[in-house]
Amino acid sequence: MVATSEAGIGGTDPRAAPTSKPRAEALATDKPPRRNDPVPQPLPFLLDFYPQEDPKFTRIAAFFDGLRKGWLTTTKCDADGTLSWPPRVACPTCRGEKLTWVELPRRGKLYAFSAVLGGAPLGMEQDVPFVVGLIDLEGSPLRIFSRIANVRYEDCCIGMEVVLETFDLPDGRIFYRFRPPA
Amino acid sequence: MSATRRVAVVAGGLSSFGVRSATWSELVQEAGHAAFGNIRNFSSKDVDSLFVGAAQPERLAFQSHVAPLAAELLGFEPWKILQRTELACASGQSAIRSAYAAISAGLSDVAAVVGVEKMNLPSMAEANTSMANVLDRAWDGVHGATAPPFFAMCAQRHMLEYGTTAEQMAMVSEKNHRFANTNPSAQFYSKQFSRDKLLKLPMVAPPLRLGDCSSMTDGAAGVLLVAEELARKYTDTPVWIRGTGQHSSFHNLSGAGSLSTWPGLKAAAQEAFRSAKLAPQDLDLAEVHDCFTISEIIEYEEIGFCAKGEGGTFVQEGQSDLGGKVVVNPRGGLLGCGHPLGATGVAQAVEVFQQLQGSAPPARQVPGAELALVHNLSGSANVHSLMIYGREN
Numbered sequence: 001m002v003a004t005s006e007a008g009i010g011g012t013d014p015r016a017a018p019t020s021k022p023r024a025e026a027l028a029t030d031k032p033p034r035r036n037d038p039v040p041q042p043l044p045f046l047l048d049f050y051p052q053e054d055p056k057f058t059r060i061a062a063f064f065d066g067l068r069k070g071w072l073t074t075t076k077c078d079a080d081g082t083l084s085w086p087p088r089v090a091c092p093t094c095r096g097e098k099l100t101w102v103e104l105p106r107r108g109k110l111y112a113f114s115a116v117l118g119g120a121p122l123g124m125e126q127d128v129p130f131v132v133g134l135i136d137l138e139g140s141p142l143r144i145f146s147r148i149a150n151v152r153y154e155d156c157c158i159g160m161e162v163v164l165e166t167f168d169l170p171d172g173r174i175f176y177r178f179r180p181p182a
Numbered sequence: 183m184s185a186t187r188r189v190a191v192v193a194g195g196l197s198s199f200g201v202r203s204a205t206w207s208e209l210v211q212e213a214g215h216a217a218f219g220n221i222r223n224f225s226s227k228d229v230d231s232l233f234v235g236a237a238q239p240e241r242l243a244f245q246s247h248v249a250p251l252a253a254e255l256l257g258f259e260p261w262k263i264l265q266r267t268e269l270a271c272a273s274g275q276s277a278i279r280s281a282y283a284a285i286s287a288g289l290s291d292v293a294a295v296v297g298v299e300k301m302n303l304p305s306m307a308e309a310n311t312s313m314a315n316v317l318d319r320a321w322d323g324v325h326g327a328t329a330p331p332f333f334a335m336c337a338q339r340h341m342l343e344y345g346t347t348a349e350q351m352a353m354v355s356e357k358n359h360r361f362a363n364t365n366p367s368a369q370f371y372s373k374q375f376s377r378d379k380l381l382k383l384p385m386v387a388p389p390l391r392l393g394d395c396s397s398m399t400d401g402a403a404g405v406l407l408v409a410e411e412l413a414r415k416y417t418d419t420p421v422w423i424r425g426t427g428q429h430s431s432f433h434n435l436s437g438a439g440s441l442s443t444w445p446g447l448k449a450a451a452q453e454a455f456r457s458a459k460l461a462p463q464d465l466d467l468a469e470v471h472d473c474f475t476i477s478e479i480i481e482y483e484e485i486g487f488c489a490k491g492e493g494g495t496f497v498q499e500g501q502s503d504l505g506g507k508v509v510v511n512p513r514g515g516l517l518g519c520g521h522p523l524g525a526t527g528v529a530q531a532v533e534v535f536q537q538l539q540g541s542a543p544p545a546r547q548v549p550g551a552e553l554a555l556v557h558n559l560s561g562s563a564n565v566h567s568l569m570i571y572g573r574e575n
Contacts, residue, residue, distance in 0.1 A: 047311055049324040085436040086321045112441055114334035114387045116326050121311035124326055132331050134435065145435040147325040153388060158342065177325065 106164040108135035115153035147177040190413035190420035194532035196403035206243035206300040209402035217404030231263040231290040235277035235297035237523035241312040272558035274527030297528035298402035330387035337476035350494035351475035362518025364545040369520030399520025403528035422575035425458025447484035454568040462486035469530035
């Protein structure tokens with residue numbers, strides 16, 4: 001596990017996340033691009049793909065607080081160093097609950113990719129065709145899946161560089177995806 | 183530890199698969215008629231347990247608590263174990279494995295198994311939406327991860343690392359569709375797909391074309407499992423469960439590894455062969471989970487029918503066809519039969535049951551078949567489930 005920023009965001013206990021403040025000095029101040037690209041109509045709750053981010057419904061609200069600051073974060077176990085994706089409230093290696101928020105790299109390279117050309121789920125139909133891929137985060141052991149925005153399938157290649165961007169949902173939630181650098 | 187009692191399959195049958203003008207409940211009744219309608223010395227009262235494989239009835243039929251509904255439809259009043267199993271694309275095999283475990287442990291003597299899925303809805307967008315919640319919905323599905331792009335990435339890496347070609351993938355589809363032409367229950371029974379035609383079908387998720395992908399299908403299937411001492415009450419030609427294995431490796435796609443190798447399948451297959459005291463080369467036929475053409479190619483390799491990286495060559499040389507080393511997917515596979523999630527694993531068991539009895543249609547009967555394997559993957563190939571069946575116990 002190299003080059004993962006050890007900045008603690010929201011302390012060690014995800015349950016304390018909504019009220020705790022990040023250690024901003026350890027984090028970059030520039031923000032990734034942010035776009036407003038709303039889903040056209042609200043879907044019934046049980047057809048809505050986006051995670052609940054209100055602390056009333058989740059213990060990892062700090063992840064979404066981080067996104068609002070332009071940070072992609074996750075949890076790392078204080079006891080055994082396990083870096084999880086997605087964020088957890090208990091370590092999947094030791095089941096311990098002492099976790100620290102860490103920032104992840106905002107850049108990565110495509111390990112594999114494809115495109116959705118049809119048969120998209122509700123709320124994504126207007127995006128078709130779109131590219132998705134597995135991204136090796138720069139200097140991190142994590143390989144995560146994401147939408148790859150602002151690019152055609154034909155213009156992608158394995159090893160292509162991508163960067164983080166966040167986007168707003170119409171109901172005030174926020175989420176992330178990747179895209180080629182500007 | 184070995185099982186305490188041997189378990190036999192004594193009956194099996196299935197509904198027609200396809201885009202059916204029939205509800206979830208009607209499909210269950212059709213499978214019940216086909217599987218349990220004509221068994222020697224059989225009474226509904228014999229059935230002490232019922233296992234229902236159903237992946238998404240809450241979504242696709244807006245019905246939960248489906249095990250008692252199925253029991254009512256089938257005329258069973260189970261008094262030992264009644265349950266529904268959900269393991270996405272492997273829900274049907276999961277039901278069979280559960281029945282096998284119950285009988286071998288002595289908790290059941292006669293267990294009925296039904297697998298069912300109703301997937302074609304007036305709103306297919308809602309069905310597609312449900313398929314995307316099989317993966318990690320909040321973190322992968324939300325980005326548009328459904329089965330086609332995931333298996334497309336597996337194909338992309340396998341092509342890059344091992345030189346597998348689109349033509350070799352089309353050969354899998356061509357073979358399985360040709361077998362489906364012998365199977366009146368198959369979704370594509372009356373449709374012809376040449377390799378040239380397959381290679382011209384539209385892309386779904388590149389490099390996968392429409393003919394590389396199994397379909398959204400309605401269907402149901404059933405089998406009857408009994409303890410060894412009861413087997414010959416119901417049939418002169420029982421088929422025996424010889425072993426099983428399963429492995430779960432990850433769920434979020436961050437754990438998917440190389441994509442071109444599926445170590446979870448290798449581990450599950452090794453456990454299945456160990457428990458059956460058999461090896462890949464002992465098998466006469468295999469029903470494997472060809473949800474996509476690339477899946478079958480990787481499965482040849484990880485199950486051990488050929489060396490790693492040689493799956494494309496294996497199908498190209500006809501080694502998975504009649505007359506080859508092992509006949510793979512003689513009923514037509516998921517590509518040819520369609521893939522009603524909960525029904526698939528049970529339909530594969532029905533095929534193996536008939537093959538080992540020697541009662542499959544002549545056009546696809548594997549001559550002298552004695553040992554067969556069934557494999558299902560589920561989700562993003564993160565879980566693999568296998569069973570080995572034999573004519574002899």
